[in-house]
Amino acid sequence: MTAADVLLLALGAVAVGAATLVVTTRHLVRAGLYLVLCLGAVAGLFLVLTAELVAWVQVLIYVGAVVVLLLFAVMLTRAPIGASDDLDRPGWPAAVIGGGVGLGLAALLIDAFRWTKVELPEPGTAESLGTEIFRSWVLPFELLSVLLLAALVGAIVLARPEIGRRR
Amino acid sequence: MRPVIPYVVAALLFGLGVFGVLRRRNAVLVLMSVELMLNAVNLILVTADTTARAALPHGGQVFTLFVIVLAAAEIGVGLAIVLQLYRLRATVDTDDVPLDGGQERPQGGVA
Numbered sequence: 001m002t003a004a005d006v007l008l009l010a011l012g013a014v015a016v017g018a019a020t021l022v023v024t025t026r027h028l029v030r031a032g033l034y035l036v037l038c039l040g041a042v043a044g045l046f047l048v049l050t051a052e053l054v055a056w057v058q059v060l061i062y063v064g065a066v067v068v069l070l071l072f073a074v075m076l077t078r079a080p081i082g083a084s085d086d087l088d089r090p091g092w093p094a095a096v097i098g099g100g101v102g103l104g105l106a107a108l109l110i111d112a113f114r115w116t117k118v119e120l121p122e123p124g125t126a127e128s129l130g131t132e133i134f135r136s137w138v139l140p141f142e143l144l145s146v147l148l149l150a151a152l153v154g155a156i157v158l159a160r161p162e163i164g165r166r167r
Numbered sequence: 168m169r170p171v172i173p174y175v176v177a178a179l180l181f182g183l184g185v186f187g188v189l190r191r192r193n194a195v196l197v198l199m200s201v202e203l204m205l206n207a208v209n210l211i212l213v214t215a216d217t218t219a220r221a222a223l224p225h226g227g228q229v230f231t232l233f234v235i236v237l238a239a240a241e242i243g244v245g246l247a248i249v250l251q252l253y254r255l256r257a258t259v260d261t262d263d264v265p266l267d268g269g270q271e272r273p274q275g276g277v278a
Contacts, residue, residue, distance in 0.1 A: 073198075076253070
């Protein structure tokens with residue numbers, strides 16, 4: 001049990017607890033704020049796993065942009081501020097399937113990696129990751145830029161006000 | 168470092184995301200649950216970077232960056248669809264979305 005293990009356990013507990021609250025809370029806005037906590041804990045896990053650049057990108061894009069977008073959507077759809085009872089369907093089929101998926105995957109991974117111990121690799125700094133992207137992954141990188149442009153134009157076209165107007 | 172800890176955390180996050188997608192009725196909350204699942208996959212990829220020795224170094228972390236970009240694109244388009252749904256129907260309840268081309272069914276008619 002090294003310091004890295006203790007950190008991983010603590011951050012993992014925070015992430016799983018916050019995720020549980022995200023999917024069970026009855027306040028829409030609080031679900032978004034618990035999502036911030038969960039994504040921040042996952043960014044901490046990335047840092048402990050020496051993925052520095054990925055951790056900071058996670059903080060910038062997920063915690064910064066995605067959650068802000070989600071909170072904007074909560075406001076623009078005039079969600080109720082307080083607790084609301086009509087957010088959920090009856091829970092047991094979802095609990096069976098979700099619990100089955102989560103615990104099944106956990107059992108598989110525990111079976112595969114139960115006693116494995118590894119040394120942490122050299123850190124994934126911006127320099128090493130950038131070298132790797134622009135040496136080996138240039139084509140997917142450029143394709144992603146085209147995809148981002150397509151998604152941007154698509155989102156703008158979809159959100160135009162005149163689409164839903166009755167003629 | 169024991170890689171089993173982040174792997175199990177990722178599996179539990181994925182299960183919670185599946186649970187949220189199936190249980191939540193509000194479309195914005197469904198999107199939040201999808202983000203949980205994508206984060207679980209990112210955690211798996213970053214952890215696999217420490218356990219699997221691939222031919223290319225840091226392949227898992229590069230893939231994580233790609234998945235984060237895909238998630239950003241997905242959330243943009245998804246929220247545009249949710250806002251358009253709200254504008255058309257004044258609700259973001261996924262149970263109220265008609266699946267048959269938007270034609271209102273006649274009252275008392277057989278589907």
